[in-house]
Every structure is written in structure tokens, then in C-alpha cells.
Amino acid sequence: xxxxxxxxxxxxxxxxxxxxxxxxxxxxxxxxxxxxxxxxxxxxxxxxxxxxxxxxxxxxxxxxxxxxxxxxxxxxxxxxxxxxxxxxxxxxxxxxxxxxxxxxxxxxxxxxxxxxxxxxxxxxxxxxxxxxxxxxxxxxxxxxxxxxxxxxxxxxxxxxxxxxxxxxxxxxxxxxxxxxxxxxxxxxxxxxxxxxxxxxxxxxxxxxxxxxxxxxxxxxxxxxxxxxxxxxxxxxxxxxxxxxxxxxxxxxxxxxxxxxxxxxxxxxxxxxxxxxxxxxxxxxxxxxxxxxxxxxxxxxxxxxxxxxxxxxxxxxxxxxxxxxxxxxxxxxxxxxxxxxxxxxxxxxxxxxxxxxxxxxxxxxxxxxxxxxxxxxxxxxxxxxxxxxxxxxxxxxxxxxxxxxxxxxxxxxxxxxxxxxxxxxxxxxxx
DNA sequence: TCTGGGGTCCTAGGACCC
DNA sequence: TCTGGGGTCCTAGGACCC
Numbered sequence: 477x478x479x480x481x482x483x484x485x486x487x488x489x490x491x492x493x494x495x496x497x498x499x500x501x502x503x504x505x506x507x508x509x510x511x512x513x514x515x516x517x518x519x520x521x522x523x524x525x526x527x528x529x530x531x532x533x534x535x536x537x538x539x540x541x542x543x544x545x546x547x548x549x550x551x552x553x554x555x556x557x558x559x560x561x562x563x564x565x566x567x568x569x570x571x572x573x574x575x576x577x578x579x580x581x582x583x584x585x586x587x588x589x590x591x592x593x594x595x596x597x598x599x600x601x602x603x604x605x606x607x608x609x610x611x612x613x614x615x616x617x618x619x620x621x622x623x624x625x626x627x628x629x630x631x632x633x634x635x636x637x638x639x640x641x642x643x644x645x646x647x648x649x650x651x652x653x654x655x656x657x658x659x660x661x662x663x664x665x666x667x668x669x670x671x672x673x674x675x676x677x678x679x680x681x682x683x684x685x686x687x688x689x690x691x692x693x694x695x696x697x698x699x700x701x702x703x704x705x706x707x708x709x710x711x712x713x714x715x716x717x718x719x720x721x722x723x724x725x726x727x728x729x730x731x732x733x734x735x736x737x738x739x740x741x742x743x744x745x746x747x748x749x750x751x752x753x754x755x756x757x758x759x760x761x762x763x764x765x766x767x768x769x770x771x772x773x774x775x776x777x778x779x780x781x782x783x784x785x786x787x788x789x790x791x792x793x794x795x796x797x798x799x800x801x802x803x804x805x806x807x808x809x810x811x812x813x814x815x816x817x818x819x820x821x822x823x824x825x826x827x828x829x830x831x832x833x834x835x836x837x838x839x840x841x842x843x844x845x846x847x848x849x850x851x852x853x854x855x856x857x858x859x860x861x862x863x864x865x866x867x868x869x870x871x872x873x874x875x876x877x878x879x880x881x882x883x884x885x886x887x888x889x890x891x892x893x894x895x896x897x898x899x900x901x902x903x904x905x906x
Numbered sequence: 907t908c909t910g911g912g913g914t915c916c917t918a919g920g921a922c923c924c
Numbered sequence: 925t926c927t928g929g930g931g932t933c934c935t936a937g938g939a940c941c942c
Binding site for chain 1 (some may be wrong): 907908909910911912913914915916917
């Protein structure tokens with residue numbers, strides 16, 4: 477690697493909203509929100525909605541009046557669509573640099589120092605990235621360029637907020653004076669790694685802007701906040717501490733949980749929901765080639781209902797032999813559920829987490845297990861389940877324990893089509 | 907009526923070892 | 925009177941991210 481890294485952070489603008497707009501051009505210049513699972517909260521807002529001061533995470537039911545007044549269009553989250561659009565963006569970005577880290581569904585870091593000369597410099601390269609993603613995928617993105625990831629994040633923030641950058645901010649191209657000036661005007665809470673708690677503690681020390689943190693005493697930060705924030709300060713000063721992670725490490729835990737569309741009181745319905753989550757996590761477990769050593773099951777009542785008795789039950793059940801078989805995992809999860817279930821509560825949410833994951837390739841046998849089922853039938857069954865679901869869509873085959881009516885399923889009343897992943901939902905031009 | 911889901915990393919403290 | 929020193933591992937909880 478070159479000695480002086482240059483990172484580019486490519487971040488889509490209002491990603492979920494922009495995905496909806498690609499296939500419904502009539503949504504341009506209209507206020508649009510995308511809602512969380514169960515159509516609960518606002519998780520993405522168009523610029524028009526941000527102008528109306530609607531905050532991230534606002535419950536949708538509190539916005540009814542405003543939505544009517546301003547004609548806000550709302551959508552259920554359509555992860556099939558967003559995930560596919562995300563992959564398309566990444567495939568375009570890979571052509572610009574093979575050193576790429578997919579950081580989230582709408583953000584990627586690129587190392588560009590050895591390639592930018594091909595485009596006539598870093599800023600020109602940034603503009604080229606923007607133009608190509610817009611033309612080929614239809615999504616607007618902004619690019620932040622700097623000598624550390626934390627600074628690239630900051631640069632991206634500047635690119636989004638200041639039209640003068642035309643969507644690409646290269647921090648290295650600004651004068652030191654200009655940089656400090658902009659740091660001085662940006663609240664420290666915008667810094668990557670500074671959340672609510674740290675922001676409040678920094679404020680007590682008189683550290684309010686990015687520049688204040690940039691100038692803070694390193695030793696004091698280390699002593700009072702720990703190594704993480706110390707690294708952040710180093711990164712703000714241009715000393716790259718966080719490397720690009722091009723290889724996606726295997727997950728250490730895999731979680732599936734969901735609020736119910738309606739309150740549930742009975743054990744059988746909870747068993748269905750838990751079985752559904754087991755299918756979900758087990759599929760992802762097999763996809764990354766791991767085995768689970770324990771299953772954690774939890775059920776919650778609705779914490780917002782102060783008028784109702786509350787109960788949070790959870791249990792971790794170890795597996796005698798690590799497994800990736802949906803039936804085995806469902807067995808232990810359902811056993812756990814029976815232990816934590818209490819009657820007399822209205823449950824709102826259930827979930828399953830797989831933990832103590834290990835690499836299947838280095839499987840550890842058991843000394844005591846009687847006749848380990850090593851004849852491969854379970855393996856072949858799970859492989860068949862996975863390939864059928866890959867070919868015909870998730871849920872084409874599922875555990876009988878999941879039930880057939882799924883009355884507890886989350887609400888998704890405002891779902892758009894899966895334009896890019898289903899033949900029967902392709903956009904039609906008439 | 908109605909309030910998301912899925913992750914990671916670090917630290918402190920306790921248990922335990924010789 | 926008087927009770928060591930140097931570790932590792934694990935877990936729970938808290939912070940952060942999108």
C-alpha cells in the first residue's frame with residue numbers, strides 16, 4: 477500500500493427514498509418517507525421532508541396530519557429492492573477501485589491514491605463516480621475524499637450540505653484555513669464515532685465543534701474516553717488509524733427479530749414466529765459457512781404501553797454439538813421459548829440470535845455424542861431448502877412449525893414492487 | 907390503535923490459574 | 925500484629941454505527 481492513503485467515501489443521498497424514485501419518477505420533488513419494519517418509524521426522508529423538520533425515527537402515526545397537509549408519500553421498507561440496488565452501486569464502484577469496503581447498504585469506502593491520476597486527479601475521479609452511478613443506476617451519491625476514513629466521512633458531510641462542492645469534497649484540496657473554518661462550524665456530534673453520550677460529555681469539557689475535538693489534548697481524551705475516541709482524534713488530524721476492510725469477516729452473531737403486526741398472547745403463535753426467525757438466521761448461517769454453538773431466544777411486550785404489564789423474557793440455550801440444521805436449531809429455540817413464556821401478557825416482538833459461531837470447515841467432533849448423524853442426509857436436505865429458496869424466492873419451502881397463516885407478520889401496507897428481483901413485478905412502461 | 911432491525915468493539919470486574 | 929504476584933478468560937453492559 478502507498479504510504480499516504482487517500483480514502484473516498486461514496487454515500488448515496490437519502491438512499492431508500494432515492495431507490496423508490498428510480499422506479500417512480502413522479503416522486504421527484506415530492507416529499508417522500510420510507511418507514512421501518514411494521515410501518516413504524518421514519519427511517520429515510522427526502523430533502524423536502526427534512527425541510528419540514530421531520531426527524532429520523534419519528535413514529536409514522538404522529539405524522540398523519542403533517543403528511544396530509546404536505547402530501548407526504550410514504551413507503552414500507554422494500555429491502556429486496558434496496559439490497560439489489562445497493563449491489564448494483566457496488567458493482568459500479570468496483571470498476572473504479574478494487575480496494576473497496578462495503579461499509580453499509582448505502583456507503584462504500586474506496587482507496588484511490590494509486591488510481592486517481594487515471595481520471596485527472598481525485599476530484600475529477602469523484603465527479604466521474606457520481607456521474608456514472610447516476611447514469612447507470614439512477615441514484616444520486618456524494619463523495620468525500622480525505623487521508624483517513626473519519627475525515628472522508630466529514631468530507632462527505634460537507635459535500636452533502638454545501639452545494640458549492642457539487643457533490644464531491646476533497647479535503648486535501650482545501651486550504652488549511654478553509655478546512656479549519658469548516659471544522660469550526662460543524663458540531664462535534666457529526667464526527668463518526670461521536671454519539672449522544674460522548675457528545676454530552678464533550679460538551680461539558682467545552683468541546684462543541686469538530687475543530688475543538690481536533691485540537692483537544694490527546695492524553696486527556698485517552699484517559700477520559702478511551703482508546704476509541706483517541707483514534708478518532710488521530711484520524712481527524714489526518715493520521716489514518718482505521719484500515720480499509722476489503723474482506724468481509726464472518727459474522728460473530730446472527731439475529732432475526734421483528735415486531736408483530738398485532739399483539740400476540742398465545743404460545744402457539746409465538747412458536748410460529750420463533751420458528752420463522754430460526755429459518756431466517758439458519759439460512760444466513762449456512763450462507764456464511766458457519767455453525768452455531770448457542771441459540772438465544774427473546775420475547776418482549778410493548779414497552780410503550782405504560783398501561784400494560786411488561787415482560788421481557790430471554791434465554792440462551794447451548795447446543796451440545798454446533799449445528800446449522802434449521803430443524804435442530806428450531807428444536808432448541810422452541811425449548812427455550814417454552815421456558816421463558818408466561819401467560820397473561822400481550823407480546824409485541826420476538827427474536828432469535830445465533831451465537832458462538834464457528835467455521836464449519838474446522839468442525840469439532842464430539843467425544844460423547846452417540847452416532848453423530850454423519851450420513852449427510854441433513855446436509856443435503858438443508859442444501860436443497862437453500863437452493864429452492866434461492867431459485868423461487870425466500871419462503872418457498874419453510875418449516876411446518878412456522879405455520880401457514882402468518883397472522884402475526886409485520887405490517888407492510890405501503891410496499892412498492894420488487895422491481896429488480898421478481899419477474900412478475902418488473903416496471904412496465906406503457 | 908400506532909414507536910425498527912442488525913450489527914461491532916471496548917471495558918470493568920469476577921472467576922480462576924499457578 | 926503480619927496472608928503475594930502475575931496472569932488469562934469470560935461475561936455483562938455500554939457505547940457506537942447505519
